Amino acid sequence: MKTRTIKVDYLARVEGEGALAVKLSGDKVVDVQLKIFEPPRLFEAFVCGRHFSELPDLVARICGICPVAYQMSAVHAIESALGITIDPAVRLLRRLFYCGEWIESHALHIYMLHAPDFLGYADAIRMARDHRELVEQGLRIKKIGNRIVSLIGGREIHPVSVAVGGFYRVPSRQELRALADDLEWGLDASVKTARFASALEFPDFVQDYEFVSLSHPNEYPFNEGRVESSKGIDIDAGLYDQHFNEYHVEHSNALQSAVRGRGSYLVGPMARFALNFDRLPPVARQAARECGLSAPCNNPFRSIVVRAVELVFAFAEALRIIKTYQPPDQPRVPVPDQAGTGCAATEAPRGLLYHRYEIGGDGLVKSARIVPPTSQNQKRIEEDLWNLVPLLLHRPEHEITWKCEQAVRNYDPCISCATHFLKLRLERG
Template identity: 45%
Template sequence: MTERRVTIDVPSLARVEGEGALHLKIEQGTLQHLQFKIYEPPRFFEKFLEGRHYSEVPDIVARICGICPVAYQVSAVNALESLFEVELTPWIKQMRRLLYCGEWIQSHSLHIHLLALPDYFHETTVLGLAAKQPDAVKRGFFIQEAGNRLIKFLGGRSVHPIGLQVGGFHKAPSLAEAAELHRYIESALPEAIAMAEWVARLDMPDEQQSFTSVALTSPHYPLETGRLKSDRGLDIGVDDYETYFTESQCPHSTALWSLLKGENYLVGPLARLNLNVNGLPPFLDRLLAKLGNPFPSQNMFHSMLARAVEVCFALHEASELLRNYKVPDTPSVPVRVKAGECCGWSEAPRGLLWHRYQVDAEGIIRAAKIVPPTSQNQARIEQDLAQSLQAFGLEHSDEALRLHSEKVIRNYDPCISCATHFLRFSAERSP
């Protein structure tokens, strides 16, 4: 065979948030080297938090991501409230879950229609997709609006919400606002079910891989709380996270990599559904049975269907939470500050999001660590790309390999900006 050496260096992966590159080396039909690079500069959010009062944390971490600010807020308040031994009211717990439903709905709907679906219709943007599938795109925007309205209902605005605080919420919405929102949510649920049925009919690659699914689990499908489990025996609480998971600097990426006992793993909607498929409401059990339920699945291309199913779940859950909405006597409870270290987590749309804080007696943040989903999935993405490109066929043109690689990467919905941490600096000097 004639030797073939190919280098593909994509300066910016289209339709992901942030900047990244993929580097391949192919020799004699064999993939010799692959690097998924994140070269975006460090964003310093963990350092920004140092010296800030705990009450500022929810609004600061919301700025890490415009797509999933609620996840950063909830993981943060979960950590701080555990340290301060805050006793939340049932209303606050329910509304936190409702707020999180909004984030899942808007994020998943955005990803499905604007980022992933164009791949399956040989289009590069949603504009091209809209020309071929106008009804599907209109439906997607209608569903996404339900998520935006939910976030605004409790957060004050749909992007970078400001309604959440340690101890509850700043304000309780009115009964009239809740009733109006409930009507919209009710109208969006049948549309989401139709979307899931449509997504299930798409021609997806049949690629079976071996990977470890990691997600929170709870008596109810996990959003904002739970224990962390894997399909290979892991079962831990939030304080044990760093005993099993380690972050390290990868030479070719500004983002840190996370490994579970030295191995890559998967977080996100597919991992959640793999571990929690038996916790879905009955109507989704029936829907999945109708669709030939593939879950648990070891095919990463089932991630889009997993997102569609979670949109249906979140709309149903939001409807139930709004059905008997009542205005509380107070939207928050008192907070008594104390010094210590605390951890918190929740299930962002893209997967597990873990926070750790050190707080002094005045409530000042002295240290912070945030582990986002994308950094946890990076090693898994690289392994997936290597296997998927081999299965796809390395004899394809460079452009075809690029398009397939992006299609694989979008299964993970990577939020590259969120994965870029502050880097430790060291220097070796000579006289």
């Protein structure tokens, strides 16, 4: 039987180090493997024996794009373990911090990593030749996100101000108010971003997803809420392990995840949008409606539009916060050493990020568990490819390859925040 192999030796615009292999027998897909060969980084092991107060700085190093998410899940898990209640102003500030990270990360992905797929460019540099204003707009939006993270966190990447119980330093009212002009501009630009994204061409590819995200009764979720799914899960994060199973597959150094007894699930913007649409602020709901987007959105290629709607949300939420913010009396509440076990899930730009820590009476970490969004999405990415490749077989191989890469990029995967290449091997047997 005729065998063909397609190789992509270097795929930019994906975070992390991995490969993709699609095996075909005739016109039938017989295997899809998202291979993550980047070495395990063993964070869960090396944070053991460290004091809980060191965790925000340690786990921030897991990712250069979403360090805030790692810090937020860690401090909430520890505060839960130790029975700490934070000041409402700190809670608000943490939401603003997360707005900054979502703005940075979503702008990077929409404009620099994903838009070139839709507009037919190999990368953002070549896209900039023909779409200069678009790229400039993306960079300006991203810069505002960086500014928020830097103001609250002390620096743009791997922020240093996050503490268990609050922050080491909180900004003044005036410092936050100074963001207003940028945020007003960003809100307007993100509505335009959504319009731009919705005018792109999308393949007709609708999937049956189990969406999983945090859900809060009154707000679009960042740091707080129950873990819900579109197929009936509605639990406190403390029951995460009873409903979700992490397991090892031979072809990947990142653990995969599944809903126990069911299978793959999807975390990230599409899941949040599906489960929390009515808690978006009116301006974001309006932007979605103008884009012809209703919840749920089951076409992963349209995730670029959902991400843009979340940009609108992040700017609107940031504006709301800077208008009402009053600094807390104390930047952080004291947190004495004591034993406890706690967990928390927060919403990283790419989806649900679950942390669990066991702390000893001396304040040292006894055990740790970290489940990032991309590892949860791995199985679902493979399933998208199982279903997508048969629809593409009549096309030239370079187009099949391109579409497969694009399908992976729909998830904005952060394979493990190290180098960034992904090889695609398409075997035809």
